[in-house]
Amino acid sequence: MSFLISISRLKKRLENKQNNTVIVDVRFQLNDPDAGRKVYLEDHIPGAIYMDLKKDLSGKVEKHGGNHPLPDMNMFANKIGNIGIDHHTTVVIYDQSNDMFAARMWWLLHYLGHKKVYVLEGGYERWVSEGNEVTDEIPALETKEFHPVFQEDQVVHIEEVKEKMSDNKAVLLDSRGKDRYLGKSEPMYAKAGHIPGAKNFVWKDVLNEDGSWKKDDQLKSHFSSLSKDDEIIVSCGSGVSACPNVLALKAIGYKNVRLYPGSYSDWISYDENEVETKEE
Template sequence: MSIIVNDTWLKERLENKLENTVVVDARFQLNDPEAGRKAYLESHIPHAVYLDLNKDLSGKAEKHGGNHPLPDMDMFAAKIGNIGIDHDTAVVIYDQRNDMFAARLWWLLNYMGHENVYLLDGGFEKWVEQGHEVSSEIPTLSATDFQPIFRENQVADIDEVKEKLDNKSAVLIDSRGRDRYLGKTEPLYPKAGHIPGAKNYFWKNVLDEDGNWKNDTDLQENFSALSKDDEIIVSCGSGVSACPNVLALKKAGYKNVKLYPGSFSDWISYEENEIEKKDE
């Protein structure tokens, strides 16, 4: 079954298999960190629970590690269990539309070994457009025990990135917009440009002109310059917008795909690291 599901599938599942489904609202705005939670409290898909990028899906930003480092994984696993998720639970995650934050949670659960995790195509906006029911009620969920089975081969730290760039044993992707990749603009960080050797694959290119997820064939075309024999390390600014590209690569049939959670914000925290501004 596809990782991407539609509103009709979710509506039917909620009506028929609610006891084995947890819906997670992952809406967030980088320029207004409380906006997602406020939107959730006002209106959400019935029975959905809210998880926050900064408070739940990331650890505390420090000098090194990037602006959205991975959370403490033991604490995160406990939090996931507390909202009723175990390995038998179907988890459906949605964003406002097809934004980057739902994919971040998808990656975290996938990294912890959960097989049954889906993204809602079109997110909350599409759900409302289709006339489905919404709610402001906070659900009562039964806590369970989530035991992570970490897939360590799906994450890379800065030392591994450096080593594999040096010996050319992996391809590094930068998922940010082209102007940020080329250093023409940088709204978030004190330095502009990209990690030397990184190739630019803007994460929004995994969506079609209507903003919906591309099918597997179109995703294969999007990444056609990459070999499926390559190891691919995916980065962005702080390990969030990289996650849609990780998901898309897997949908397109790439097996050896890793996330560099620290990404550019981690890279530039080391003064000795060089920065590139030309296309590669």
């Protein structure tokens, strides 16, 4: 898949001392927000810099906007410049395995118009399992200037979601697990179910049983019920687990794919918004 980079390809970049590469560690646990930074400090891929879902890849939680709203994007652009990224930099992002947090940062950089962004296939888990070097050394940072080129057409907010759904102008995907989509369980929010009209495409279904990303032909089969002519809005609980679906759809040629960052947690923050619990 075009947005992935293999362990061997990353190793070659490092061995050839290609200085225009920045590696970003985004390991995170939703039930323990400090866990990702702690494991990074214990060991990480040599040269990797840590970015935190809550502190770097999300903004301040308000009454509306969802549980992981987008960060202030100008501030985020400054942050990535401060860790050595400009538009000439190849960025490699890794998670513990193939998880949602790497895809979240991939999407943020995509939104800022950065082209050379890859998710490490298999993540840190595979890097270690193949016997590659790790370190606890924190790299020195080389500050650069990153000039964002905002891709405003990549994001959609609640009023537009309502408008598009009421007029059947878009297809809305819910990337959460089936039980949460159907309202059978809800570990995080006060109201269970999904946004009316949303179709369930669980984000983990873009991965094989062994946790590897599905190949393009498998993804084409998985998303075959969706037309490339349709506008596709991708949501989840709070705009994080939707990102693997966005990445996968774009990888196989879906052009009109947009993220609803607030997602279900934003939707239910408005008392008047109804939720559904049946399959759609």
